[in-house]
Amino acid sequence: MSMEKADDTAVALFGELFMADQLARNRISKVLPKGMELSHFSVLNHLARINDERTPAQLAKSFHVTRGAMTNTLNRLEWAGHIHIRPDWEDARQKFVAISPSGRAARDSAVATVVPLIAEVVQSLGADRVRALLSVLRELRIKLEDAAP
Numbered sequence: 001m002s003m004e005k006a007d008d009t010a011v012a013l014f015g016e017l018f019m020a021d022q023l024a025r026n027r028i029s030k031v032l033p034k035g036m037e038l039s040h041f042s043v044l045n046h047l048a049r050i051n052d053e054r055t056p057a058q059l060a061k062s063f064h065v066t067r068g069a070m071t072n073t074l075n076r077l078e079w080a081g082h083i084h085i086r087p088d089w090e091d092a093r094q095k096f097v098a099i100s101p102s103g104r105a106a107r108d109s110a111v112a113t114v115v116p117l118i119a120e121v122v123q124s125l126g127a128d129r130v131r132a133l134l135s136v137l138r139e140l141r142i143k144l145e146d147a148a149p
Contacts, residue, residue, distance in 0.1 A: 031113045035080070036106065039063075039073045041114075044082060044107035047099035054097055055088075064148075082106050 029038050043059060054062070060070035074097060077083045082103030088094040099107070122130050 027117060028114055031117055033106065033109050033113065036110055037073075037076075040077055040080075040082070041107065041110045043070075043073055043077060044099060044103050045111070047083070047097065048104055048107045052098075055094055056097060059097060077103065080106075 025038055028041075032038065032041055042063065046059070046062065047054065056070050056074055057067060059074070060067045063070065074083065074085065078085055080102075082100055084098050084100050085095050086098075088096060125133075
């Protein structure tokens with residue numbers, strides 16, 4: 001493949017990724033429970049899946065956002081009662097974040113509204129095609145993470 005053709009393919013790939021990301025975010029945001037933002041859902045979902053505590057810095061790194069952005073999200077989730085933030089008993093400068101029972105219920109409620117929307121898209125594309133796409137997207141994500149500064 002010529003360099004020009006490869007460049008065109010790369011531009012088309014990222015154009016499609018950005019548009020699909022924007023459309024998916026908009027559709028999911030519209031069906032989330034009142035007051036829940038996509039960032040809130042993402043953090044609650046992550047904490048529910050790992051079923052363990054994380055520091056704000058670890059969460060910021062996992063989501064590729066600044067510590068300030070993560071702190072803002074965590075403050076809102078704590079205010080809503082969806083997470084517990086506790087000090088590290090060995091290092092007072094550090095905190096740990098865990099999902100609360102209220103947060104787990106909010107996450108489960110959000111999942112119940114989001115899954116039918118996502119399942120509809122997967123069904124229309126075909127599960128086998130989506131599985132094949134997932135492996136490529138996962139590999140792309142890993143390459144981009146490895147290339148990150």
